[in-house]
Amino acid sequence: EPRVFSGIQPTGIPHLGNYLGALQSWVHLQERYHTVLYSIVDLHSITVPQDPGTLRQSVLDMAACLLACGISPAQSCIFQQSQVAEHAELAWILSCLTSMPRLRHLPQWKVKSQRQNNEGSVGLFTYPVLQAADILLYRATHVPVGDDQVQHLELTQDTARLFNRLYGDFFPIPKAIMGTSKKIRSLRDPSSKMSKSDPHKLATVRLTDSPEEIVMKFRKAVTDFTSEVTYDPEGRPGVSNLVAIHSAVTGLSAEEIVGRSRGMETAQYKLAVAEAVIQKLRPIREEMHRLQKDRGYLQGVLRQGAQRAKEMAAPVYDSVCRLVGFR
Numbered sequence: 001e002p003r004v005f006s007g008i009q010p011t012g013i014p015h016l017g018n019y020l021g022a023l024q025s026w027v028h029l030q031e032r033y034h035t036v037l038y039s040i041v042d043l044h045s046i047t048v049p050q051d052p053g054t055l056r057q058s059v060l061d062m063a064a065c066l067l068a069c070g071i072s073p074a075q076s077c078i079f080q081q082s083q084v085a086e087h088a089e090l091a092w093i094l095s096c097l098t099s100m101p102r103l104r105h106l107p108q109w110k111v112k113s114q115r116q117n118n119e120g121s122v123g124l125f126t127y128p129v130l131q132a133a134d135i136l137l138y139r140a141t142h143v144p145v146g147d148d149q150v151q152h153l154e155l156t157q158d159t160a161r162l163f164n165r166l167y168g169d170f171f172p173i174p175k176a177i178m179g180t181s182k183k184i185r186s187l188r189d190p191s192s193k194m195s196k197s198d199p200h201k202l203a204t205v206r207l208t209d210s211p212e213e214i215v216m217k218f219r220k221a222v223t224d225f226t227s228e229v230t231y232d233p234e235g236r237p238g239v240s241n242l243v244a245i246h247s248a249v250t251g252l253s254a255e256e257i258v259g260r261s262r263g264m265e266t267a268q269y270k271l272a273v274a275e276a277v278i279q280k281l282r283p284i285r286e287e288m289h290r291l292q293k294d295r296g297y298l299q300g301v302l303r304q305g306a307q308r309a310k311e312m313a314a315p316v317y318d319s320v321c322r323l324v325g326f327r
């Protein structure tokens with residue numbers, strides 16, 4: 001039986017990269033599959049320091065955002081990771097199957113530990129093991145994520161294979177499902193991905209940005225000195241990122257976009273992309289603002305989600321304990 005699992009960190013309002021790389025496909029997948037779980041991964045978020053009050057609010061904001069994007073609590077199980085204790089418990093078992101060198105080369109550790117003077121926490125280091133536990137705890141078969149999570153998924157697959165080899169065939173090997181756009185880049189620096197933690201305010205378009213903010217961010221987007229619109233991610237990453245965003249929000253292919261933009265200067269084209277993004281985000285932003293006022297409803301969705309997730313996780317974790325020899 002196929003099962004879909006994915007997660008997002010509650011570290012602020014999601015951006016266009018999260019939406020186009022992952023959330024948009026989360027919405028489609030709930031129509032196609034019977035068992036679908038989306039987790040707000042608060043355990044992962046504390047691998048870098050978080051203020052408790054802000055974290056509490058961010059979990060509710062993320063729940064509002066997932067609902068506003070079109071994820072339905074009737075079709076998908078939306079829950080807060082820390083409310084299902086088995087995530088951390090399974091992570092411990094899997095961490096004993098994972099070697100230190102295997103983790104040392106993963107991108108998240110390299111980038112984020114550098115930002116902490118190469119003195120990142122043990123949790124930051126074992127972050128991908130917890131992610132493997134998230135996925136395997138539901139014996140998930142499909143994991144919709146953006147391009148930046150591919151290496152984490154490979155680790156999950158390796159861990160599942162090793163477990164199966166040691167203890168008998170138990171976990172399905174989960175497959176990544178890539179979103180419409182694998183990787184959306186920063187509007188300020190097309191060599192890096194769009195990221196929630198980017199210190200540059202104009203680099204990242206959040207799903208709740210006002211039309212004025214969106215126009216300003218696209219107007220200032222870094223491109224190059226050629227004024228035509230072409231799609232060439234290697235040679236012209238800045239303009240190509242705009243085409244990729246435009247394509248993902250309109251559903252047109254990159255070729256169609258380029259065809260329709262013939263004769264336009266990049267300055268003009270940036271405004272066309274901004275307009276398409278504004279149209280796409282308007283209903284999400286409005287619904288988000290409506291939902292954010294209803295904390296009781298959001299808490300209810302999360303409470304029910306956690307209960308259902310727990311019902312699925314408990315028997316799997318119980319089997320793991322038997323296989324390992326704890327029972």
Ligand code: TYM
Pocket residue numbers: 005006007008009010017018019020021022023041044130131134135143144145146147148149152181182183184185193194195
């Ligand atoms: P997170 O919270 O950083 O991002 C959530 C999702 O958004 C995708 N994404 C992007 N896609 C395209 N372009 C971008 N610039 C971009 N930035 C982010 C991510 O690929 C992701 O799909 N480790 C995960 C959370 C996680 C998880 C899991 C995911 C924890 N456990 C289990 C899947 C399964 C993360 O930090 O995502």
